[in-house]
Amino acid sequence: MRRYLSVFLTFARACLVRDMTFRANFILECVTSLGWMSMNLAFYLLVFTFTSEIGKGTGWTREPYFAFVATGLIINSIVQAFFMPSAEELTEMVRTGGLDAVLVQPLDAQFLLSMHRFDYSSLANGAVGVGLLAWSVSRLEHAPPAIAWLLYPLLLACGVAILYGFVIMLAAATIHMGRNQSLYDFWFYLTNFSRYPAEIYAGPWGGPLRALCTFVIPILLVVNVPARVVAQPFTGESWGGVAAIVIAAGASLVVSRLVFQWSLARYRSASS
């Protein structure tokens, strides 16, 4: 375990040195990342000029909703910074045969392939997310209880774990498809479902979709559960969500591990 931690820290340091070597590019990437986030925030601000709530009686008024958005920013920035760059690289490694060099290393292949490249500029959104969370929570009608703040980091970690599982499974699909340039796009579209409160998925189509995205592909739990404990009144029902996201996180990690190993067993080298 200590060996893996040491390798992880070495990767982290090397990527930081690389990012700092091209500082102007790093700053530009931070700015563009913040630009995308600002655009989304502007859109939500625009929406709230036409309505006071997202969904009648849902409790997602402006400040709780921005706490929800902030939670999504924090979770997504962690995944984008630490896992997505490696997963994207895997798609080309499979096609070009570069994966062979990784498989002969005396370390776990999933660890090496999913955590060897970091993108620190993505953490800029997370930093803004923390600020947005502080701003919105301070304006809530009800302050979150201490237990909510104790649970919040754990639930964020669970959200990250669920998304990590999806990243690994999508990356593993590359091995079967030969090329998966759409990985990043698919990731964007998949996580799109998690960007809104679960209550908006209502009606004859929304109900089944909500059930699908909660129990089968638990993408709706990722942001909804952590955001709810701080942005909505903490009640006994909140514990159901907490249990659900912990189970989903564990299941996501296990299933993704199995899928990855199964896919890797079917890998045929593309190099000569």
Place this chain on the structure above:
Amino acid sequence: MSGVAGGTRGGSALRGLRTWWTMLVICIEERLVYRGDFALGTLMRFLPIVTQIFLWTAVFSATSRTDIAGYSRNDIVAYYLLTMVTRAFSSMPGLAGGIARSIRDGSVKKFLVQPVDYVSFLLAARVAHKLVYYAVAIAPFALVFFLCRGYFPPPPDAATFAAFVVSLLLSFLLGFFMEAALGMIGFWFMEVSSIVFGYMLVQYLLSGHMFPIDLLAGVPTGLAGVSLADVVRWLPFEYTAYFPAAVWLGKVRGERLLWSLVIEAGWVVVMALACRAAWWRGTRRYSAFGG
């Protein structure tokens, strides 16, 4: 003599057409090599529209308004679906980045020594990409539009439909030349990915892809009587998403429709000239070494 000259010109035109056709066929074959990736990419384009339908349904359920900026709930859903059609024509994924990469890694130099025009080659490749995309996407598009037919107003008259088709074709050309011109910046900067990403952000916001531009009509700019929507309408972006959708929905009619088509065609010419000028200036300062 004139007959011979005419014949030579005709033969040259035929050869040019044959070259273009060959480029098109090669590009179609290349696109079909990774069919799984292509089909997956096509399918997932429909996912964001689902969340938009639910989001706007939730917004309308929480307000007593029957319309927002002239759009009912159904209009907004229809708008998003129509912008998907528009974006299927005007979006050029990977074009600017690909041009910049070919400049950086030197592969562009073959177009400097071969009798193949680079911009024409890129256009043929993009037409091929779109043809394959439409062939793959027509079934899911038809299914989604059939399932969502209740959101749409009655079909427009023949003249409006014709204007819609023209606006779509122009949006393809506008999208192509805008992105190609952007990629040519690679002649001056080694790395353009951040610039391209910045452009995509602006494009996404100002094209009406994110929401109908009419929603900005109430957002002040600080200039008397000028809203943010007015400012956006001075720019070319709206023709790559908002305008064709607005034409279908009858939001732009009569004389304004005709003028808008003329302006859209004008932007195509401007961007095509900008692209050509950038290529011409760029290749004159470009140097490459080695094999």
